[in-house]
Amino acid sequence: xxxxxxxxxxxxxxxxxxxxxxxxxxxxxxxxxxxxxxxxxxxxxxxxxxxxxxxxxxxxxxxxxxxxxxxxxxxxxxxxxxxxxxxxxxxxxxxxxxxxxxxxxxxxxxxxxxxxxxxxxxxxxxxxxxxxxxxxxxxxxxxxxxxxxxxxxxxxxxxxxxxxxxxxxxxxxxxxxxxxxxxxxxxxxxxxxxxxxxxxxxxxxxxxxxxxxxxxxxxxxxxxxxxxxxxxxxxxxxxxxxxxxxxxxxxxxxxxxxxxxxxxxxxxxxxxxxxxxxxxxxxxxxxxxxxxxxxxxxxxxxxxxxxxxxxxxxxxxxxxxxxxxxxxxxxxxxxxxxxxxxxxxxxxxxxxxxxxxxxxxxxxxxxxxxxxxxxxxxxxxxxxxxxxxxxxxxxxxxxxxxxxxxxxxxxxxxxxxxxxxxxxxxxxxxxxxxxxxxxxxxxxxxxxxxxxxxxxxxxxxxxxxxxxxxxxxxxxxxxxxxxxxxxxxxxxxxxxxxxxxxxxxxxxxxxxxxxxxxxxxxxxxxxxxxxxxxxxxxxxxxxxxxxxxxxxxxxx
Ligand SMILES: C=C(OP(=O)(O)O)C(=O)O
Ligand SMILES: [Mg+2]
Numbered sequence: 001x002x003x004x005x006x007x008x009x010x011x012x013x014x015x016x017x018x019x020x021x022x023x024x025x026x027x028x029x030x031x032x033x034x035x036x037x038x039x040x041x042x043x044x045x046x047x048x049x050x051x052x053x054x055x056x057x058x059x060x061x062x063x064x065x066x067x068x069x070x071x072x073x074x075x076x077x078x079x080x081x082x083x084x085x086x087x088x089x090x091x092x093x094x095x096x097x098x099x100x101x102x103x104x105x106x107x108x109x110x111x112x113x114x115x116x117x118x119x120x121x122x123x124x125x126x127x128x129x130x131x132x133x134x135x136x137x138x139x140x141x142x143x144x145x146x147x148x149x150x151x152x153x154x155x156x157x158x159x160x161x162x163x164x165x166x167x168x169x170x171x172x173x174x175x176x177x178x179x180x181x182x183x184x185x186x187x188x189x190x191x192x193x194x195x196x197x198x199x200x201x202x203x204x205x206x207x208x209x210x211x212x213x214x215x216x217x218x219x220x221x222x223x224x225x226x227x228x229x230x231x232x233x234x235x236x237x238x239x240x241x242x243x244x245x246x247x248x249x250x251x252x253x254x255x256x257x258x259x260x261x262x263x264x265x266x267x268x269x270x271x272x273x274x275x276x277x278x279x280x281x282x283x284x285x286x287x288x289x290x291x292x293x294x295x296x297x298x299x300x301x302x303x304x305x306x307x308x309x310x311x312x313x314x315x316x317x318x319x320x321x322x323x324x325x326x327x328x329x330x331x332x333x334x335x336x337x338x339x340x341x342x343x344x345x346x347x348x349x350x351x352x353x354x355x356x357x358x359x360x361x362x363x364x365x366x367x368x369x370x371x372x373x374x375x376x377x378x379x380x381x382x383x384x385x386x387x388x389x390x391x392x393x394x395x396x397x398x399x400x401x402x403x404x405x406x407x408x409x410x411x412x413x414x415x416x417x418x419x420x421x422x423x424x425x426x427x428x429x430x431x432x433x434x435x436x437x438x439x440x441x442x443x444x445x446x447x448x449x450x451x452x453x454x455x456x457x458x459x460x461x462x463x464x465x466x467x468x469x470x471x472x473x474x475x476x477x478x479x480x481x482x483x484x485x486x487x488x489x490x491x492x493x494x495x496x497x498x499x500x501x502x503x504x505x506x507x508x509x510x511x512x513x514x515x516x517x518x519x520x521x522x523x524x525x526x527x528x529x530x531x532x533x534x535x536x537x538x539x540x541x542x543x544x545x546x547x548x549x550x551x552x553x554x555x556x
Contacts, residue, residue: 002225007176007201008458009220010187012494012516013242015153015174015196016214016226016234019207020146022156022163025131026098026138034096044087044097047136051129052079054142065270066192067164069296074160077122078129083108097137105130116350119338121181121453128160147171153215155207164189173235174215176222178204181453190217192271194515198222200458218495219549220458245518249285252510252521254503258529261509262517263290263327265489268297269316271514288325290511291437291489292317294370295332295339304341304366310373311380318383326383327437327489327511329416330370332356332390342366351451356391356418357401368404375408388414388437393421398432416489418442423471426478426486433484436475437511440490444468463492464545469505473540476506487511496523497552503529504536 034040052075059071077083086104095103109126112119131143145154145163151173156163158179164186167175172195180186180199190197196217207213207224212231214223226234252262264286266272272289297305297313305313318326333339334355342363347353360367371387378385389401392415405413414435417423423443426436440463445452447468448460463469472488479486487493487509488502494516500523502510510520527535535552542548 002223002227005201005203005207005222005224006458007198007204007220007222008181008461009197009217010180010199010491011175011190011195011197012218012496012519013174013194013196014214014216014218014234014238016212016231016238017151017153017173018231019155019209019211019213020148020152021207021209022145022154022159023143025127025143026135026140028098028102028134029138031096031099034091034094037091037094040095040097040100041088041091043137044091044100044133045084047097047101047133048078048084048087050136051132054132055129064192065268067189069299070189074125074129077125078133080108098134101133101137102130105133115338124158124160124179127158128163145172153213155204157205159186167193167195169193169195174198174217176201176204176207176213176215178202191513191515200456241519245522248518248522248525250521251287252524254524254527254529254532256528256530258503258532260503260507260524261287261290261487262521263288263325263487263489263509263511264322264517265289265291265293265511265513266317267293268313269320272317272320272322286322286514286517287509288323288327289317289321290327290487290509292326292328293332294329295337298331298333298339298341299337301339302341304339304369307369307373307376310370311376314374314377314385315381318377318381318385321383324383325386327386327388327414328374330357330367330374330387330389331359333359351445356416357389357397358391358393371405371408371410375410378410384411386412386414386435388416388435390416390439391418391442392416392429393419395425395428395432398429402432416442417471417475418446420447420471423475426475427481430478430482430484435485435487436479438472438475438486438488438490438507440468440472440488440492443471443490447471459545462545463490463495463498464501464539464542464548466540466542466548468492469501469536469540472502472507473505473536476508479508480506485509494520496520497535497549498539499523500527500532501535501539501548501552503527504532504534505540 055075059068062068087100090100090103109123112123151171153174154172155176158177175190175197177186177199196215198220212226214234252260387405387410392398398415402413412434414433416439417436418439444461450457450460476486485508488507489511493510494512496519499520538551539548
């Protein structure tokens, strides 16, 4: 009998196949007395150096810019002098190389977890470094992704960046992890490669090697023990769907021609370069960039990128964007994306603290420099970017941001709606602004008072929740009244059926990572605007996400 496990669907799509599990971390031998501390120290340092070189080499070969940046950052963590010092101290206190590495990594891991948010998620990077270095010190094979010689569903405790970037999309059908959240490496890279993925999947640790499973990356479900024939049928249908949706091209339209812009979420110009595209994103045509997350330029750096560097990075995106349309989001720092150079005070509750636009309360010049650089890049390329701020909460913040952007000649100024307060005052915000873009990832977090990285609260963070949809409906209605665009750029936009609901609520554009676009385009093309409105009414009337999904039959 098949059993269904629940987790957090972080990269949509279906797949089915046999499970291969990641090799476990190397076991530490029982401690034994060290006779030659010098030799032991050499062994430990050699193991760390080998790990740094291995990660740097993988970064070199990384298939895209996201993967490269993540691996480079991980290689820097492995090369951190304070980690090496801790290992040395431990060896000098009588530990073997393997035990010293283990102890030092455990110490640094605790510090990362205590820092919370983005740092806490980097704990997985350190676990990977520990496993690699301990294996090297013990002369064991480096742990990594299996290569069974046939397509497989990869099941792991968690995936490190190094594991994820080396996944061969030709053999890995889907990813299932016990740990991880929506912003974990597994989630980011699975989306970039168009691989269905379920994280925070309780019970995944008990799925046996070779078991036939199906993975639904949209619903966050893993069906275990389905049998070979059922798996083959599910995989065949998934392949057909992917092939079919990739052949559909052109702008987003409902079946009766109502236009809905289909836009891309990107972190840098590299996401727009064909050589960097995931195979699943081949041939994607979008109508522009709906969310350019500029913080990627600032992450994992000791110093703020300079004005010239920023101008060059923004100009590269303006030149490469489909149709030249780009919505730039100014720096979204804080909470899960801390930037040490900002020098912000530690907070007990960072998600409710100084993040997003609020950073400009304490470091106003960072936003000013960024707006200057965006304006300069626009002049240099002849582009007319739309510029929006993250985490706008009040009308005063919106007015202040709009004033600063317009003073620099930026013509189209907007705000992300990520806080319920902004959604409730959408009409008033639109008196100051030209457009709104709804960030459903954060809007869910703040509406349902549930940490967006919390796998256990996945049901509350489900974008089919009627309370979230009601806020979206209110924003869209405000946009309609003002005659101004209101889009969605959170992960909700990439759910093909929910996309019909969003359009029915009055949303004018949907922005997502490239692999999500074909299926959303196809779904819209199969529904008339009236059908989308029916779907919106049904979803708003449902008491929970399951009821909402059941009420809506695809393509009706
Ligand atoms: C798009 C969003 O912003 P980010 O995921 O970058 O916080 C969002 O919150 O929905
Ligand atoms: Mg957000």
